[in-house]
Amino acid sequence: MLDKSKLHWKKIKKMPRTLISSVKNSLSLWHAKGWQKLYFLKNWLFSFRSKYAGKLGFVHVVGLMMVTANFVPALQVQLEPHFDQPERLASFKALFLSLGGAMIGATAIAFSLIMFAMQVNVERMPHGLFRKFSSDIRLLGAFIATFSLAVIIPGFSLIPDKSWVAGATVVTIWCMSLIILLFILAYRRALALISPTMQLKLVVADTKRDFEILDKAVRRMRPILRANASIDKENEDIMGKYDMDRLTYFQLYPNWAVSAEQAISYCITYSRRHAEQGDHEVSRVALHGIVAINAFYIKTKGKTFFPSNPFIDNPLASDSFLTNTLEHLRQNVQVGVSRKDEQFIEQNLHSLLKLTELYLSIEYGEEYDPRSHAHLVSGYLTGAVESVVPHDMADVLLEGVSILGSAARLIVVHDKPEYIASISEKIALIACTGTVNKNYQPVSQVAVKQLAMLTFELLRSKSWEVRYAVKEVRDDVKLIADMYLKIPDSPLTSVHSSSLAPYYSGTSNDTLMAWLSELVNALSMADADDENAQRVVHHLEEWADGLYQTEKEVLLQAIEKRSQLTFDLIHWVVHTTKLLLAVSCSDVCDDYHRDKLRKSASWLISVLSWIPDDEGTIKYIETYRIADNIFESAVDAHKRGCDIEALEIRSLLLSWTRKVGKYQTGWSSLETACCGLACLNLILELPNEKLFTDIDTYISKDDAPNFDIRSRAASDLHEEADKFRSGYGRSNIDMAMVHADQSRLSILLHGVAERLCPETNDAGIVED
Structure with a gap:
């Protein structure tokens, strides 16, 4: 009993400490929540002000004018007794005259300086933009408004009698206030106009407005175009697939995109000039403007794009606007290469990637038409990355390979998977440069990772046929492995293993083996009627078919060269065998795919039977505990019911x-x-x-x-x-x-x- 009372007393003594700690934690939590709400309110106010500051300011000024107008009679009562003598009224008129003259002079001087400073700063831009920005409507409007307000002030020197004193005073005060406000606004507008980024934003905004006007014109002309069109059954089918009214309008007015083409040339000029000066922020904004203009163009053109056909020459399939855009970017890359401007090259490569994504969204007549314009961009992109190889710019090449991988994955998601074969091959060829140039070995590792990610994306593809594409990617990985196994391996850095780690290694969560494990776990929990899971099982069966052939050749080469890649290959073979058997045992796998997957798993693990049995090879390979790995595979197969x-x-x-x-x-x-x-x-x-x-x-x-x-x-x-x-x-x-x-x-x-x-x-x- 005594011990229990002591324990109870200790608990009572600890209660105040626990209560204090709980209060501190609560206060700390409420303090953090208070700051969070304050930051949220601050961000909301900033966003609201940036969107509606001009409108709110105008409403505020108009409201103040209306309020002051109501006080004019009361002010007249207060001021009128002070102007009973004619001399005082004459002095008051002279004040208006001198203030007005001063305001007119100040307006002329201020706007002369503003316009001169702006024209000096914008004289380096293209001629068309120089004329546009030097005659800015807002700036000239501010000058006219300011000059008009300044003229109003001396006009009050003509008031006939003292009954006008209050009104003239209030209007003069408002005129002077508005003149000062317009000076500030004109100054800020001038600063904005001489800013290259603002100039580019204005160019893009004007292009967007032109396209919107054009789109409205097309919709207004549609009844006339349809009335003049001869519609038969064949034309009716075509009109159901394409917007023929819009296409007819564009053919009637072939120069409808001239302003957009001019805007593209402006953006290209800005990007090259400012990149040469080292101002890559402006070049980045210019390239983003090119992408935005292309987006407006595609939206306006609508369903008037035609895919290219290798068997039939269709003149409507070519689009000079898109082709010229890509040619400008290709020249930009060449300019960057000649200047060794790595940042400028990377910016253009990213722009080509964004255009790839954008062109993949183009609507064609048939849903399954090849995205030929996106393929054109990918061709320019691969050519641009390849042009960097001879110039020893490893960082740019590394970024370029990552961009190629991203473009290939976009094509897998939005188009037919087989179209990624050329990109995959180019990634593999670039990766092979690491075998002759040590500076490019990190590029090889990134390239292998891109191929691993591409393989995984193909396995999750929405398409039902990926056999060709996944085989091409697998052959490209084998090509890289073959090339690296021809050079000596370093016992300390393990060049072979590190270069091919994203595909074969199992020691990281960012490799193909780890991604496949997560995918197989998801399949094991999927319902039997899950169509997406069934499609993934189908892709896994296509990927596993013939997998043993490439892995056998790579493993035998690795053993022959006594490469440390042998360890990764053995564990990869064993683990992949377990994954294939696991998929075959899932509820979502039907009998056909179950048999195919198990057969592929058996052939894959049988790769280990091809290990040569000479004494040197056996002693070398035994360091990797082959018997233990084979035993692990057999036990796993038995646990899954694959007896x-x-x-x-x-x-x-x-x-x-x-x-x-x-x-x-x-x-x-x-x-x-x-x-x-x-x-x-x-x-x-x-x-x-x-x-x-x-x-x-x-x-x-x-x-x-x-x-x-x-x-x-x-x-x-x-x-x-x-x-x-x-x-x-x-x-x-x-x-x-x-x-x-x-x-x-x-x-x-x-x-x-x-x-x-x-x-x-x-x-x-x-x-x-």
Whole structure:
């Protein structure tokens, strides 16, 4: 009881501290929420002011004018007694005259200085824009309004009598106030007009307004165009696919886009000139303006685009506006390359990527028409990135490869996947430059990552046919691997492994293996009637078909070169086999795809059977614990109910036992493989005689291990059979031995040891 009372007393003593801590936390939370609301209000006010400041200011001024107009009678009552004498009224008129003259002079001087400063600053721009901005309507309107207000003031020197005093005073005060306000507004407008970014925004805004006017004109002319058109059944079908009225209008007025073409040329001029001066902020705004103008053009043109056809020459398929835009950007890249202006080149590459996305949104007559204009942009983009290769600009090339990958993924999402083959090939060729130029090795890693991301995007594609595209990407990855495996690998930096890590490595969450694992987990939880999941399963089957061929060739090359990439390849093969079997066991996988996936998984894991069996190769490859990896695949297949595949993988492990058992590798290879076979016998619930027969057949072969190897392995197996095992193992086989039925395992291990070397007894001693 005493102990309980002490504990209760301690709890009571701790309560104030807990209460204080809780109050502090609550106050801190409310303090943070208060600041959050304050920042939200501040941002809202800033946004509201930026949108409606001019309108609110105008309403405020008009309201003040109306208020002051109501006070004029009262002010007249107060001022009129002070002007009973004619001399005072004459002095008051003279004041109006002098103030008016001063305001007129000030207006002339101020606007002369403003216009001169503005024209000096804008004289470097194209001639058309110089005339446009030097005769700005708002600026000239402010001058006219200011001059008119200044003229009103001396006009009050003509008031006939003192009854006009209050009105003249109020109007004069308002005129002077408005003159000062107009001075400020005119000054700010002049600053805006001499700003290159503001000039570009005005050019884009004017182009948008021109397109809107044109769009309204087309809609107004539509009844006339339809009345004059001859419509038959064939034309009716075409009109259902295309906007023929709009197309007819554009043919009647072929120069409808001249102002937009002029705006594009202005933006190009700004981008080149300011990039040369090092002002890349202006060049960025100019290139964004080009993209925006193209967006307005595409929206205005509507459904009047025709795809190109390699068999039929259609003059309507070509679009000079889009082609000229791309040609300007190509020349920009060449200018940037000649100047070694890396930032300018990257800006143009990003603009080409945005145009790719924009041109993919073009509406054609048929939903499945190829996005030929987007393909044209991708051709310009790949050519632009390729032109950077000879000039040793690794950072630009790295960014360019990333942009190519993004363009390819956009095409996969919005178009037919097979059109990414040329981009994928170009990425692979650029990646291969890292084999001859060490500065480009980071580019190779980024290129491989783009191909890995492209593979993953193809697997999630909405298209039902990705076989060709995914095979091309797989061949491109193999090309990179082949090229890198031809150069020496560095034992410290592991060039082969690091360059191909985004595709083959399993040690990061940002690789193809990790993405595939997440995708397979999602498929395992999908409903059986989920169409999207069924499509992904179909894509995985297409990707896995023939996968073993490329991986076998790359693995054999890696083993031959003693590359550290061998480790990644072995684990990639094992893990991908497990993923394919997992997909085949999901509810969303039908019988056809289940059989195809399991067959592909069996062929893929069988790649390990192609490892050469010469002594040097076996000793090298044993460092990667092949037997343990094969055992892991067999156990995983059994857990998923793929018993046929599990038995095939067991046969693979038996084949590996025959290969590795011939040599003394220093890794206890033969006994490890035999332990794995014994555990598989228990896991797959096979009879003991099955394993014993396999061992007898193995020993009877001409290439069976010699007596020394067999006796040492038998001795170790007898020792393993009698060993007491704890709950820890260094490998999958060790852990399986820990959890296996120890009595049955002991019988199997003793039996295998006796067949390997009958001369060795249960104590591990060789008998004479």
